[in-house]
Amino acid sequence: MKQQGPEVRFEHVTKRFGDAAAVAGVDIAIAPGSFVALVGGSGAGKSTLLRMVNRLETPSEGRVLVDGRDVAEGPAPSLRRRIGYVFQSIGLMPHMSVAENIALVPRIAGDPAPDVAALLEMVDLPAALGRRAPDALSGGQRQRVGVARAIATGARLMLLDEPLGALDPVTRDGIGQRYRDLHERLGLTSIMVTHDMAEALLLADRVIVMAKGRVVGDATPAEMLAGKAGPEADALVAVPARQAQAIAALRG
Amino acid sequence: MTEVWGLAAHHLLLSAAALGLALVIALPLGLVAARRPRLAAASLGVAGVIQTIPGLALLALFYPLLLAIGHGLPALGFLPAWLALALYALLPILRxxxxxxxxxxxxxxxxxxxxxxxxxxxxxxxxxxxxxPVVMAGIRTATVWTIGAATLATTVGASSLGNLIFSGLQSEDWTQVLTGCLASALLALAADGLLALLERGLARRERWSLILGGTGVAIGLALACAPLLGGTGQRSIVVGAKNFSEQFILARLIGDRLERAGYTVSYRQGLGSQVALHALQQGDIDVYVEYSGTIWADAMHRSAVAPRGATLAGIADYLRPSGAALVGPLGFENAYALAMKRPVAAAHRVADLQGLAAAAPTLNLGADLEYLSRPEWRAVRDGYDIRFGSTRNYAPTFMYRALESGQVDVISAFSSDGRIAADDLVVLGDPKHVQPGYDALLLASAAHAHDRRFLAALTPLVGAIPVAAMRQANYMVDRDADKATPDVAAQWLAARIGRK
Structure with a gap:
């Protein structure tokens, strides 16, 4: 089971919408099995960069490689079925039960049905929830189902686009930690887009800071906290650091 | 009452076929248009414009359209009704x-x-x-509209519950009109109810709603197809009739004789004046009664009035290229004439058209729906220089009512109309002979112009119907109380002229 997720490389990747470049000449190599957070303000290009991995966007220039293979090769649906995708609005199918939602990718790929109860258990949900409709679930439960659906594909590469953005802080923390455990246990490669530096620092092995379509900081959380990742990263790190200090001061 | 079942089945079949065609067009078009805003705007715009065309006009427009296309396409009956109703059903589904x-x-x-x-x-x-669920709601709307509009299919010769409504309206048989209306309303309600069940099943994912609704729709369609299974065999003879009582009676008289000669007979009733002759030449109908003056003036565009013999010979020549034939005149005339109530005519000192010209500016004319656009009216108007104070259009039945109540003073009557004698009306003479004759002529399509059995069944009617007999038969159907159906009147007429 300790087989590792794939390597992902961005080579001179640029994406233009009209005249504006959302992503401008990005070169990154993401090591197998790593957990990378893409951080930045809105419009920094982090979601666009992520969506080029599973071809929801196509690069204007450059290419994206997964385990050395250009993602542009072959049909998009079969590529996407091999990559887990979790995003903020989740997109559970309202006309299908939770179990049907989780089993959706194996179904469309013509693969045998997955063990839904085991998958629910992995995201800390009771097996009985499988029979419910998504509408009957809380926001946190829905996103757990979203994670289970992504894992059910058997994919080793996970793309997470603001997966916790719409949830309350307690739920965020719970799901974040749980996901980090799964990342370890299943040996995944995870790329997570977030605008929350604290979340990035706590969950990821490596934090990449983007601004105006470019990479402006790239370091481990420890290096980030030590101020070794450049001024944009420092500005983003300063906020949670100051909050942490303030809370510590309140405790006395 | 058995007639209602047959008509309801035809009605349902026509509506279902039209909806089917509309679905085949609107589903893929809507699918593509949903992602292309400009295509969506364009297609919804076109469908919306079609929707604003009155149903009756839309159906009527398909007749000349199909004639123009030609290639042996039937311009009357199922095809134009199917196409027009499908277009009509497009908008709600597409939207x-x-x-x-x-x-x-x-x-x-x-x-x-x-x-x-x-x-x-x-x-x-x-x-x-x-x-x-949203699409299903659109299909429901389209279904209710289509079943309602299918009553109008009668006017282009497709059988529907409209047959009851139109012939009932003509003969003032309100029970018949009501039967037609109620039956089509019930059909629409039933279809709407079943589709509502399907919609509910789709929206709430209730299996039993889907099964129940689906089964109901399937049974309905199966019942609608029943007449198709029974009627396969030799092609039946189609007897045509225009849209007034005399035509209905004569159609039954003809149909009864053909049935007794061993033919299967079906009827296309309520055809417009222009449509009927085209339909005969096209072979869409096989036999009907037309009036010499109508062919002479409308179809042959002759303005000069010719003697009777020359007119009949001219008509026979005119029909020859299409293969249709003049079987012979029935023996009575049904001319367009202007008629007045006797006291009103006396008060204005009107005895004939010459006298009418002087009084016309103070009088109101009530005309049937086509008279004012017909050459007969132009001939009379220009021949005698008649200018009425006002003119109004009525369906024939209501025209007599308007004359009776004094809303109008002069009406465009038919000389064989039973109500002329019954209401004691004065028919104004034509001393200048500006109008052609209107001999009732029995016409046969190319398919039966030389069919001996067919001709043997119908030639006994030639020269056999005096105008008094026709008037009486017409009056049986048109009178206010104790109405007879055209069927009964036809049987009475057959007995009266000794051709039972």
Missing amino acids: NVVAGLRGLDPAVIQAADGLGMTAWQRLRLVEAPLAA
Whole structure:
């Protein structure tokens, strides 16, 4: 089971919408099995960069490689079925039960049905929830189902686009930690887009800071906290650091 | 009452076929248009414009259209009704397909793409089931409209419950009109109810609603198809009739004789004046009664009035190229004439058209729906220089009512109308002979122009019907109380002229 997720490389990747470049000449190599957070303000290009991995966007220039293979090769649906995708609005199918939602990718790929109860258990949900409709679930439960659906594909590469953005802080923390455990246990490669530096620092092995379509900081959380990742990263790190200090001061 | 079942089945079959065609067009078009705003605007615009055309006019427009296309396409009957009704049903379906697809949660579509669905899987597993309730609501609207509008199919010669409404309206048989209206309303309600069940089943994913609704729709369609299974065999003879009582009676008289000669007979009733002759020449109908003056003036565009013999010979020549034939005159005339109530005519000192010219500016004319656009009216108007104070159009039945109540002073009557004698009306003479004769002529299509059995069945009617007998038969159907059906009047007429 300790087989590792794939390597992902961005080579001179640029994406233009009209005249504006959302992503401008990005070169990154993401090591197998790593957990990378893409951080930045809105419009920094982090979601666009992520969506080029599973071809929801196509690069204007450059290419994206997964385990050395250009993602542009072959049909998009079969590529996407091999990559887990979790995003903020989740997109559970309202006309299908939770179990049907989780089993959706194996179904469309013509693969045998997955063990839904085991998958629910992995995201800390009771097996009985499988029979419910998504509408009957809380926001946190829905996103757990979203994670289970992504894992059910058997994919080793996970793309997470603001997966916790719409949830309350307690739920965020719970799901974040749980996901980090799964990342370890299943040996995944995870790329997570977030605008929350604290979340990035706590969950990821490596934090990449983007601004105006470019990479402006790239370091481990420890290096980030030590101020070794450049001024944009420092500005983003300063906020949670100051909050942490303030809370510590309140405790006395 | 058995007639109602047959007509209801035809009505349902026509409506279902029209809806089927509308679905075949609107579903894929809506699917494509939902992603292309300009195509959506254009197609919804066109469908919306079609919707604003009155149903009756839309049906009528298909007749000349199909004639122009030619190639042996039947311009009357099922085809024009089917096409017109399908166009009519397009808008609600198209609109709801576009709305249903556009209303989907973008997150669901993003998930479908992100999980790796192909376009077809996304349509089948996500878009279709989620948009289905909205689409179904559009289909329901279209169904109710179509079943209602299908009553108008009668006017282009397709059988529907409209047969009851139109012939009942003509003969003032309100029971018949009401039967037609109620039956089509019940049909619409039943269809709407079943589709509502399907819609509910789709929206709430209730299996039993889907099964119940689906079974109901299937049974309805099966019943509607029943007349198709029974009627296969030799092609039946189609007896045509225009839209007034005399035509209905004569059609039954002809039909009864043909049935006794061993033919299967069906009827196309309520045809417009221009439509009927074209239909005979095209072979859409096989036999009907037309009036010499109508052919002379409308179809042959002759303005000069010719003697009777020359007129009949001219008509026979005119029909020859199409293969249709003049079987012979029935023996009475049914001319367009202007008529007045006797006291009113006396008060204005009107005895004939010459006298009418002087009094006309103070008088109001009530005309049937086509008279004012007909050459007979132009001939009379210009020949005697008649200018009425006002003119109004009525359906024939209501025209007599308007004369009776004094709303109008002069009406465009038919000389064989039973109400002329019954209401003691004065028919104004034509001393200048500006109008042609209106001999009732029995015409046969090319298919039966030389069919001996057919001709043997019908030639006994030639020269056999005096105008007094025809008037009486007409009056049986047109009178206010104790109305007879055209069937009964036809049997009475057959006995009266000794051709039972």
